[in-house]
Amino acid sequence: MKFRQIALGLALATAGLTGVVSTSVATAQEKVQFFPSLTGRTGPVAPNATQFANGYADYMKLVNARGGINGVMTLVEECETAYATDRGVECYERLKGKHGGATVFQPLSTGITFALTEKIPADKIPMITSGYGRSDSADGDIFKWNFPLIGHYWVAGDTVLQHIANKEGGWDKLKGKKIAVAYHDSPFGKELLPIMEERAKKHGFQLQLLPIPAPGVEQKAIWLQVRQQRPDYVVLQTWGVMTPTAIREAIAVGYPREKMFGTWWSGAEPDLKDVGAAAKGYSAVMMQHGAEPQSDVVKQILSMVYDKGQGVGPRNEVGQVLYMRGVVGAMLSVEGARTAQAKFGKGKPVTPEQARWGYENLNLTQADLDALGFKDVMRPVATTCSDHMGSAWARVHTWDGTKFVWASGWLQADKTLIDPMVKASAEKYAAEKKMARRSKEDCQS
Amino acid sequence: MFYRENGQFKIAYRADQQIFPIAQDRWAVLALIAFAFIGVPFLADGYLFRAILIPFVILSLAAIGVNILVGYCGQISLGSGAFMAVGAYMAYNVFVRIEDMPLVLALLAGGFFAMLVGIVFGVPSLRVKGLYLAVATLAAQFFCDWAFARIGWFTNSSSSGSVAVSNLSFLGWTIDSPVEKYLFCLTFTATFALLAKNLVRGAIGREWMAIRDMDVAAAVIGIRPMYAKLSAFAVSSFIIGVAGGLWAFVHLGSWEPAAFSIDRSFQLLFMVIIGGMGSIMGSFFGAAFIVILPIFLNQALPWVGSLIGVTVSTAMISHAEFMIFGVLIVWFLIAEPHGLAKLWSIGKQKLRLWPFPH
Numbered sequence: 001m002k003f004r005q006i007a008l009g010l011a012l013a014t015a016g017l018t019g020v021v022s023t024s025v026a027t028a029q030e031k032v033q034f035f036p037s038l039t040g041r042t043g044p045v046a047p048n049a050t051q052f053a054n055g056y057a058d059y060m061k062l063v064n065a066r067g068g069i070n071g072v073m074t075l076v077e078e079c080e081t082a083y084a085t086d087r088g089v090e091c092y093e094r095l096k097g098k099h100g101g102a103t104v105f106q107p108l109s110t111g112i113t114f115a116l117t118e119k120i121p122a123d124k125i126p127m128i129t130s131g132y133g134r135s136d137s138a139d140g141d142i143f144k145w146n147f148p149l150i151g152h153y154w155v156a157g158d159t160v161l162q163h164i165a166n167k168e169g170g171w172d173k174l175k176g177k178k179i180a181v182a183y184h185d186s187p188f189g190k191e192l193l194p195i196m197e198e199r200a201k202k203h204g205f206q207l208q209l210l211p212i213p214a215p216g217v218e219q220k221a222i223w224l225q226v227r228q229q230r231p232d233y234v235v236l237q238t239w240g241v242m243t244p245t246a247i248r249e250a251i252a253v254g255y256p257r258e259k260m261f262g263t264w265w266s267g268a269e270p271d272l273k274d275v276g277a278a279a280k281g282y283s284a285v286m287m288q289h290g291a292e293p294q295s296d297v298v299k300q301i302l303s304m305v306y307d308k309g310q311g312v313g314p315r316n317e318v319g320q321v322l323y324m325r326g327v328v329g330a331m332l333s334v335e336g337a338r339t340a341q342a343k344f345g346k347g348k349p350v351t352p353e354q355a356r357w358g359y360e361n362l363n364l365t366q367a368d369l370d371a372l373g374f375k376d377v378m379r380p381v382a383t384t385c386s387d388h389m390g391s392a393w394a395r396v397h398t399w400d401g402t403k404f405v406w407a408s409g410w411l412q413a414d415k416t417l418i419d420p421m422v423k424a425s426a427e428k429y430a431a432e433k434k435m436a437r438r439s440k441e442d443c444q445s
Numbered sequence: 446m447f448y449r450e451n452g453q454f455k456i457a458y459r460a461d462q463q464i465f466p467i468a469q470d471r472w473a474v475l476a477l478i479a480f481a482f483i484g485v486p487f488l489a490d491g492y493l494f495r496a497i498l499i500p501f502v503i504l505s506l507a508a509i510g511v512n513i514l515v516g517y518c519g520q521i522s523l524g525s526g527a528f529m530a531v532g533a534y535m536a537y538n539v540f541v542r543i544e545d546m547p548l549v550l551a552l553l554a555g556g557f558f559a560m561l562v563g564i565v566f567g568v569p570s571l572r573v574k575g576l577y578l579a580v581a582t583l584a585a586q587f588f589c590d591w592a593f594a595r596i597g598w599f600t601n602s603s604s605s606g607s608v609a610v611s612n613l614s615f616l617g618w619t620i621d622s623p624v625e626k627y628l629f630c631l632t633f634t635a636t637f638a639l640l641a642k643n644l645v646r647g648a649i650g651r652e653w654m655a656i657r658d659m660d661v662a663a664a665v666i667g668i669r670p671m672y673a674k675l676s677a678f679a680v681s682s683f684i685i686g687v688a689g690g691l692w693a694f695v696h697l698g699s700w701e702p703a704a705f706s707i708d709r710s711f712q713l714l715f716m717v718i719i720g721g722m723g724s725i726m727g728s729f730f731g732a733a734f735i736v737i738l739p740i741f742l743n744q745a746l747p748w749v750g751s752l753i754g755v756t757v758s759t760a761m762i763s764h765a766e767f768m769i770f771g772v773l774i775v776w777f778l779i780a781e782p783h784g785l786a787k788l789w790s791i792g793k794q795k796l797r798l799w800p801f802p803h
Contacts, residue, residue, distance in 0.1 A: 041760035050760070078759040080743070085704060086500070089697070090740060093496040111701060114607045118698035122621065134605075185594060187605035187701050194604045211594075214703065425604065432541065432601075433611055 032075040034099035038107045043082030044215035045240030047270035054313030055326025065304040070347045088112030103355045110188035120145040126356040131287045136425035140388035141437045147359045150391045151287040155413040156263040157195035159394035160285040175204040180231035185211035192237045216242030223249040236266040243271035257281040268321035277401040289377045290397045293319035297373030385443035448796040486624045494623035501736045503691045506634040508716040508728035510684030516722035518677035519657030524585030525713040530705035532559040532686025533693035552690040559686020567678030593702040609699035721786025730785035742766040
């Protein structure tokens, strides 16, 4: 009998406390720039997304160690999404108003990006989706609050095909070839397909689509198809535990790793280190940076954050591919806020709306990047009102059994091909939403 | 002492047949509904609405639908996520393909198509029972996952497979602030809860319960199993479909098939089992348990950690959340196998005597 009373009491107490706790977290700090971090430290993408979150948090600590953004300290609060869209939306709602307002969101999930794209214009909070999210959001005239800075899936698809074409000796050599795309069966995977189809049409190669249902630990059927049909190349658009599984299955069916190319979410250390030497020859296109343990920014993080015992993750992962992506993401977040400060008042925290102006008028020259420690890591980024991407460079690296080595020079996505696609897709989105392109005056504000 | 029907004389059959024959119940429920409609909008903030109350209200509606099928008619279904998906995608298609389609009609149309699909996938229930039926309804789940991911027509040929709606309005009333969204969903849930409550008290609800308790005996006393089972599937999937439409349109705004995966089906089934099978009230308890408790744990753990001076990492919070949540499910099911609704009725029973011992 008592047991039941306790049960009843607990149920009521839980319902009551939920309201209390969610409102009782104090937000009294002054003069901080709040950067929320939606993490995927658990769930099917944990091995990969954890590194991103560590890099993001560590770079923010480095910014503080360097003296903040003109004296304004950064503050990171994490919320765990486990790569689930509904939890991501809950996290967004939880964090957006905290600590004086969230500067910018980086959800690291295409599903969450799609959901938040509908919410951020009303809340007036910008969102950076470097290398993922909606490709058409590069059109800043329609997607005012989205910033796929330095790359999106179509850039990844275009550059990986460029690399394949270079290997073959030119685009015309691709005619009649068969390229398979093994992709995560979700918006994340499908977003890659339009550029592949466009290129296939243009150059006359055959595309074989191989959807892999999430989380992707069961891929036997797909690789059986690969074994039967023997495509000339396989492009992987996978994420999380799906990637090492795909490479293992490829080994099992005897498909050569030299003919497998990942996009930039499918070619990092967590994907390959357990497969080790057997994965030798596997390549992946990288959004500008790769693994950069020698870069100045990594050295600074080690000396100014890890040597003081403030590092978030394991020391030996600092400088790995996805860690660097977190660092680059954090750097872009911070530099946008710094740009906004230059216009709206130095040494004061900027509002999300002001930060949006910063991201739209970002102009990171090579000298700026070198000064920040990104020499040989990144190329210049300059955004405008209509171009929210700002840069479309990539490189390809190859796994040599223990680490990645560069296998190509700088590749630039073909703007003449991608820009019309971005524009057409954005127009379609705007038509569905019955919204108009931004006016010239809106760009000035 | 306070919760007794002494002195409440009923002089007409109508009075005896109303939903809440006891005056205290009637007033309590009316007060609760009034509070939900009038009080809550003044008390809750944007976060509470968008992250907790709206999902809770919508999933309560879905749980009511599942409860009709599983709790009242005894047909275990693992296809609830699929019916939600049908409701969402068909409402979307009706909404974007027909010019000036009213939102409410689109949502009801989504429910209608979910009903049709529900009836089709309910046909196996005429031959297979219990766990076997659960496996058969899984087919609905996998089929719908496949259809919405693969057939371009459903997503209006969206390249990513993700669809979005916005500019929701109802008779000139634009539904965009969290409070308006909450009230919109609450209206649906309250209406359907009331309809469902009446339905299960009536002839058709009694047929469902007879089928649940023993289908052979029910057939012997003249209940047509086919009619009873398929009507349960129809009503249940209609309500689930409407909830799916609300979940997609109002809560998510933009969604992909993964929003209605097999996990969602399990989640809804657990809501019904934990909340209480065969109880409309239990659906609300179950939804509250499944929706609110994980979020509560997620936020309370760092707070508890800071009280005792420990910084809990994000990943640890997430793991602990799963563990505590799992333990609580087991504990509640041991403490009260008939669900939270049973605890509720025990509480009411005790209230009849309270505060005096006799």
